[in-house]
Amino acid sequence: MQNKILKFSDGICFLSSGSAVGRCEFEGPVGDCFDIHDKSDRFGMKTWEKAESEMQRLALNVAMSKRGLSERDIDVMFAGDLLNQCVGSSYGLLDFDIPYFGLYGACSTAVEGIMLSAMMASAGYFGCCAAVTSSHNSSAERQYRTPIEYGGQRPPTAQWTVTGSGAFIIGSGDGVRISEALAGIVVEKGIKDANNMGAAMAPAAADTLLRYFEISGRSPDSFDMILTGDLGAEGSSILCELMYASGCDIARRHNDCGMIIYDRKRQDMHSGGSGCGCSAVILASYIIPKLYRGELSDILAVGTGAMMSPASIQQGEAIPAIGHLVRLEKPHI
Amino acid sequence: MQNKILKFSDGICFLSSGSAVGRCEFEGPVGDCFDIHDKSDRFGMKTWEKAESEMQRLALNVAMSKRGLSERDIDVMFAGDLLNQCVGSSYGLLDFDIPYFGLYGACSTAVEGIMLSAMMASAGYFGCCAAVTSSHNSSAERQYRTPIEYGGQRPPTAQWTVTGSGAFIIGSGDGVRISEALAGIVVEKGIKDANNMGAAMAPAAADTLLRYFEISGRSPDSFDMILTGDLGAEGSSILCELMYASGCDIARRHNDCGMIIYDRKRQDMHSGGSGCGCSAVILASYIIPKLYRGELSDILAVGTGAMMSPASIQQGEAIPAIGHLVRLEKPHI
Numbered sequence: 001m002q003n004k005i006l007k008f009s010d011g012i013c014f015l016s017s018g019s020a021v022g023r024c025e026f027e028g029p030v031g032d033c034f035d036i037h038d039k040s041d042r043f044g045m046k047t048w049e050k051a052e053s054e055m056q057r058l059a060l061n062v063a064m065s066k067r068g069l070s071e072r073d074i075d076v077m078f079a080g081d082l083l084n085q086c087v088g089s090s091y092g093l094l095d096f097d098i099p100y101f102g103l104y105g106a107c108s109t110a111v112e113g114i115m116l117s118a119m120m121a122s123a124g125y126f127g128c129c130a131a132v133t134s135s136h137n138s139s140a141e142r143q144y145r146t147p148i149e150y151g152g153q154r155p156p157t158a159q160w161t162v163t164g165s166g167a168f169i170i171g172s173g174d175g176v177r178i179s180e181a182l183a184g185i186v187v188e189k190g191i192k193d194a195n196n197m198g199a200a201m202a203p204a205a206a207d208t209l210l211r212y213f214e215i216s217g218r219s220p221d222s223f224d225m226i227l228t229g230d231l232g233a234e235g236s237s238i239l240c241e242l243m244y245a246s247g248c249d250i251a252r253r254h255n256d257c258g259m260i261i262y263d264r265k266r267q268d269m270h271s272g273g274s275g276c277g278c279s280a281v282i283l284a285s286y287i288i289p290k291l292y293r294g295e296l297s298d299i300l301a302v303g304t305g306a307m308m309s310p311a312s313i314q315q316g317e318a319i320p321a322i323g324h325l326v327r328l329e330k331p332h333i
Numbered sequence: 334m335q336n337k338i339l340k341f342s343d344g345i346c347f348l349s350s351g352s353a354v355g356r357c358e359f360e361g362p363v364g365d366c367f368d369i370h371d372k373s374d375r376f377g378m379k380t381w382e383k384a385e386s387e388m389q390r391l392a393l394n395v396a397m398s399k400r401g402l403s404e405r406d407i408d409v410m411f412a413g414d415l416l417n418q419c420v421g422s423s424y425g426l427l428d429f430d431i432p433y434f435g436l437y438g439a440c441s442t443a444v445e446g447i448m449l450s451a452m453m454a455s456a457g458y459f460g461c462c463a464a465v466t467s468s469h470n471s472s473a474e475r476q477y478r479t480p481i482e483y484g485g486q487r488p489p490t491a492q493w494t495v496t497g498s499g500a501f502i503i504g505s506g507d508g509v510r511i512s513e514a515l516a517g518i519v520v521e522k523g524i525k526d527a528n529n530m531g532a533a534m535a536p537a538a539a540d541t542l543l544r545y546f547e548i549s550g551r552s553p554d555s556f557d558m559i560l561t562g563d564l565g566a567e568g569s570s571i572l573c574e575l576m577y578a579s580g581c582d583i584a585r586r587h588n589d590c591g592m593i594i595y596d597r598k599r600q601d602m603h604s605g606g607s608g609c610g611c612s613a614v615i616l617a618s619y620i621i622p623k624l625y626r627g628e629l630s631d632i633l634a635v636g637t638g639a640m641m642s643p644a645s646i647q648q649g650e651a652i653p654a655i656g657h658l659v660r661l662e663k664p665h666i
Contacts, residue, residue, distance in 0.1 A: 004408070006458055047648050075337070076516060083642065084417045086437045090519055090640035090653050099516035100655060101445060102640070104419045104437040112434060116449075123456035125339055143644075183409060183432035186423055307423035307435070309416065311476075315380050320423050322433060 005215050006181045008122040013175035014168055017284035018063030020055040022163030028262045033285040035062045041163050049083060052136035055165035056092030060132050063167040071096045075126035078113035080104050081134045081276050088134050107230050109133040110166055110280035111303025111324040117170040118178040127171055134165035135275030144310060157196040157234045159258060159274035166280025176291040180327035182212050186307060188320040198235020198271055200319035201304040206242040208302055208323040213248055220250040225299040229279035230258035232272035257282035279303050291330045298329045338548050339514045341455040346508035347501055350617035351396030353388040355496030361595045366618040368395045374496050381471035382416060388498035389425030389467045396500040404429045408459035411446035413437050414467045414609050421467050440563050442466040443499055443613035444636025444657040450503040451511040460504055467498035468608030477643060490529040490567045492591060492607035499613025509624040513660035517541050521653040531568020531604055533652035534637040539575040541635055541656040546581055553583040557629045562612035562636040563591035565605035590615035612636050624663045631662045
């Protein structure tokens, strides 16, 4: 296998990004940064699934509007979500008359879409690419766990699926740069506990980060931040231990979107946020603006996803996971 | 939207392809062309889902072995399937230590993966790419419809989900060429009948084909075959009508993988085959060899997918669909 860090043309950047979130996210510690919110989590729709689709539509619309773009300016979309058959995306983006590539990377979908978009733009296939993803706490509970009325108890390692959609518009320009990427490899280390996604995903993130540092020759301190998508408190702790055991200390630089998005004490989110929407909205509305303003200069962002299903868990399988990496840098001055 | 036909470097081709199928496919009119079959549909596994994963592993293994390749030679994989959270792929390909991009294009996944692989190879990101997909009649029945024991009656327009996996290895060489591609746009024309996927998908295939002919200036007769993935008899008939009504007569050139794979009279498959595995195994083991031998010279292949879910149907939504197109040509002499 050719272990290669992909490098993109100078100028490949986020032309824009946008987000839509629900109540818990708006009430969280960075709630003011999101573009659109609805405290009812319904976005005017009759079902949670339609609400999730509506969030995608709104997130992409707001991303376009910030840059004065219309759908005619966008050449391709990459999208996916956690709903079965990714219907959050296929229905949410149906109104846009834009070529569409469906993705499934679980909670890594945002970074997967960003990576593919950057690859396409840098190679000249599509000048302007959109990457969109979402999750919704209520649609995820219905599909993955139990009806909320069931009152199932969540253990401390459980995470809270973010109600949110993030959209990214990527092309050549003067925005926050996407300079490098490294595709993840699916890793499975025998974790079977569907209430501990962090433990399942941490080895996949470690695999990608270790490969990145080995190939590039860089160290964690080369970066302002090493950001993971949604390992949560438990998974983040495990990741730092795994990295340290391999001679790579990331603890000083590490942060996690699932830990940024909620106030774990005030909001009772147990191990933190998760879901495709977690990394999507935090990248779109918190991290990218920080890079744009120069508050961050150079970061690695690893989108992490757990690639199992309720059926595979029921059949006794362990949880495979993946971590896709992109390097993001502030704009050239 | 930039309506652009993607053109690939000369030499971007199928280095190899492989397939694994079940009983109905092996007993069909082209049954002898497939590489591996198991008449029990179990492939040695205890569940249908694990059998589907095993088919993917076997299909990729046989594709590699035909060319003397090992996993170290493959730089990236694109994979997806119809199971919730695409676990057929994530578990099936887990043993391969290769970077992985998860896709969801429903039954269009094979062509979506082929297209992305060709794009990556042509741009130089990854020298050797694998695209893998699958479906399994029993895992699909369990998830999408009903337990077989329920004895639900299938109407004439219903299709039979193929038990099969196809794998494609794509890079630079002297095999069957992938010369062009056109990404699909999600199209929805109000069809709500989940037992008539052909009617839902035909407009999406028509949209892509009409765009292709308009941009390229070519006509259907420029090609030996215009092949769709799994419209089946009903969808194929509708497609030809839609195209004819738009001034484009494809009837003489049209064929469909779902109609090739089964003998509809002998095998009672109603409208024909469907599922991600349908186009995958027919392309891998029937069409690509015909191109390789020169029995076909220049074809368009449109992978068609219906992007709904049982939940979206239950919520009264219509069925969106997509058609991704690749142009395949015999090797240079």
